[in-house]
Amino acid sequence: MRFGIVGCGGMGRVHATTIASLAGRAEVTATVSSRFASARELAREYGATAFPSLEAVLAADVVDAVVVCTPSGRHADAAVAALCAGKHVMIEKPLEASSVAAARVRAAARHSGATATVVSQHRFDPASVAVKRAIDTGRLGRITSGLASVALWRPQEYYDSAVWRRSGVADGGGVLMNQAIHQIDLVVWLMGRPATVSADTATLAHEAIDVEDAAAATIRFDNGALATVHATTAAYPGTSTRVHVHGTRGSAIIERDRLAYLHAAPEAHALPGEGPLARNQAAEVLPDGGDPGSNIVALARQYVDFLDAIDTGRPPVVTLAEAGRTLAVVEAFYDSARTGRPVHVGDSGGMMIRLAEQNPQGAGPSTASAAGAEPGSASSGCAQ
Ligand SMILES: NC(=O)c1ccc[n+]([C@@H]2O[C@H](COP(=O)([O-])OP(=O)(O)OC[C@H]3O[C@@H](n4cnc5c(N)ncnc54)[C@H](O)[C@@H]3O)[C@@H](O)[C@H]2O)c1
Numbered sequence: 001m002r003f004g005i006v007g008c009g010g011m012g013r014v015h016a017t018t019i020a021s022l023a024g025r026a027e028v029t030a031t032v033s034s035r036f037a038s039a040r041e042l043a044r045e046y047g048a049t050a051f052p053s054l055e056a057v058l059a060a061d062v063v064d065a066v067v068v069c070t071p072s073g074r075h076a077d078a079a080v081a082a083l084c085a086g087k088h089v090m091i092e093k094p095l096e097a098s099s100v101a102a103a104r105v106r107a108a109a110r111h112s113g114a115t116a117t118v119v120s121q122h123r124f125d126p127a128s129v130a131v132k133r134a135i136d137t138g139r140l141g142r143i144t145s146g147l148a149s150v151a152l153w154r155p156q157e158y159y160d161s162a163v164w165r166r167s168g169v170a171d172g173g174g175v176l177m178n179q180a181i182h183q184i185d186l187v188v189w190l191m192g193r194p195a196t197v198s199a200d201t202a203t204l205a206h207e208a209i210d211v212e213d214a215a216a217a218t219i220r221f222d223n224g225a226l227a228t229v230h231a232t233t234a235a236y237p238g239t240s241t242r243v244h245v246h247g248t249r250g251s252a253i254i255e256r257d258r259l260a261y262l263h264a265a266p267e268a269h270a271l272p273g274e275g276p277l278a279r280n281q282a283a284e285v286l287p288d289g290g291d292p293g294s295n296i297v298a299l300a301r302q303y304v305d306f307l308d309a310i311d312t313g314r315p316p317v318v319t320l321a322e323a324g325r326t327l328a329v330v331e332a333f334y335d336s337a338r339t340g341r342p343v344h345v346g347d348s349g350g351m352m353i354r355l356a357e358q359n360p361q362g363a364g365p366s367t368a369s370a371a372g373a374e375p376g377s378a379s380s381g382c383a384q
Contacts, residue, residue: 001088001307004030004057005048006078007069008038009162011092015067016046018299025307030057034070054078058085065089065310071164072172073097076104079116083108084382088115088310090303094181094330095323097172099353102327103378106320106351111380115309117302117316118323120185124301126290127259128186131245131252134285135190139264141249146191146227148183150175153238159209166209169334174211176201177330180231185326186243186254187229193222194325194352198342199333205234217333229333257298258289325352 003019005012008031019026028046032054033039043050051057054066058081066082068075068091075096082089083105095118096102109116122128134140152175164171165178172178176199188194199217206213217229243254249271250264262282265271282289292298302318309316325345332343332354344355 001026001310002029002062002064003027004032004051004054004063004066004082004087005042005069006032006054006066006082007071007074007092008033008035008042009069012038012042012067012069014295014299015069015090015092016042016048018296018303019067020046021296021300022303022307026303029062030060032057054081058082058087063087065306068092071162072177073101073164073170076101079105080108080381083112083114083116084380086112086114088306089117090306091116091118091323093119093185093323094172094177094327095320096327097170097177099324099328099331099351100378102320102324103351104381106324107378107380108382109320111382115306115316116320117306117309117318118320119299119302120182120189120318120323120326121295121298121302122182122186122257122292123189123317124305125254125257125292125298126286127254127257127292128190128243130259130262130285130290131243131254132190134250134252134262134264135245135247139250140245140247140252141265143191143221143223143225143245143247145225145244145246146187147242147244148180148187148227148229148231149240149242150180150183150231151235151239151241152179152233153236154179154206154213154233156206158233159206159211166206166211168210173330173334174201174203174209174215175213175231175233176215176217176229176333178211179233180215180229181326181330183231183241183243184229184329185323187219187227187245188326188329189322190243190245191219191221191223191225191227194219194329194345195222196220196342196344197329197332197336199229199336201334201337205236212337215333215337217336219329257292259286260289321351328352328354 201212253261
């Protein structure tokens, strides 16, 4: 599979290295970046050709798939252009910075029939896969509660290094959209369909940024389960990322992408109280906790899924619909933090979006979106 990389900054480079690690199945043939020098440099390192624009790449017909590594609020334009040209696309997380832009990508994907996925590499970590299996096979019982906790430290220079990292939700948001989205995506993937969210956000440890560096939030799921989200880039020196899922027959804890704890009651076993019987079974499932390996190794697992999906015609593990659901939850967090009220999320046109408040006549929630448009109804944006 010949890949073109759009956006040759930090993640563009990680993708180039990952693609190169899959030699025989994948290669980088084209690079594009708003700074041509970065595209040229990456192309030189990986034996590809640097192009002045994505349009030039598509016209030259030198790629089968496009990887979108531009700033988060610039994903849709590149993804739509690639999909309309019949190319498969892998989009860096988040799918976009708004559901309205994300809907354009979904419409173009429907129009093109090509395979599209969004990076959520931690879904492929051995620990995440083990917990998902435990939940799907009922080993944890009824899921009751969960936690996504992301306690990181980003120095001021991180925000100063690129405008999009500090300039607001439309460009990619703060810690919820940019860092914690990995763990939010895991919790939503593991726990079910989100229904209502609440959030509070703050900017506490960084200057001249229009995004939050701390957030406390909750998610209520359709199945009644509750999750807490704690996210910050203001936790010096940066301690851990954690995902907990608890149920009536078991619990799982992923810490720093490894399985730190798993306990599932034996089948048909009367539940004892807490105590020695609730021993940690993690090592029986994953002897080393499921070391996810380097960034490259972790991302390569998602590439293998993407390539297999293209080869077999099955959907990728991370579909646009699922990435859109995670985006809708984060957007709803921002709405809730701004208004001080809970925000509903639900389906519109086959896509999960945040919904306006329950109307007082009891007719149910009405749709809302960043631009007042109906995200589910976007046209493909492809020339007919
Ligand atoms: N999956 C992960 O773990 C992970 C980690 C970091 C970043 N990301 C995501 O990757 C994306 C890029 O992040 P980054 O840290 O590499 O950012 P970055 O600022 O280092 O790089 C972005 C690059 O895109 C280029 N660019 C900007 N607008 C463009 C356009 N319209 N067309 C072509 N090129 C353009 C810039 O010149 C820059 O080289 C973001 O969406 C971010 O959320 C994902």
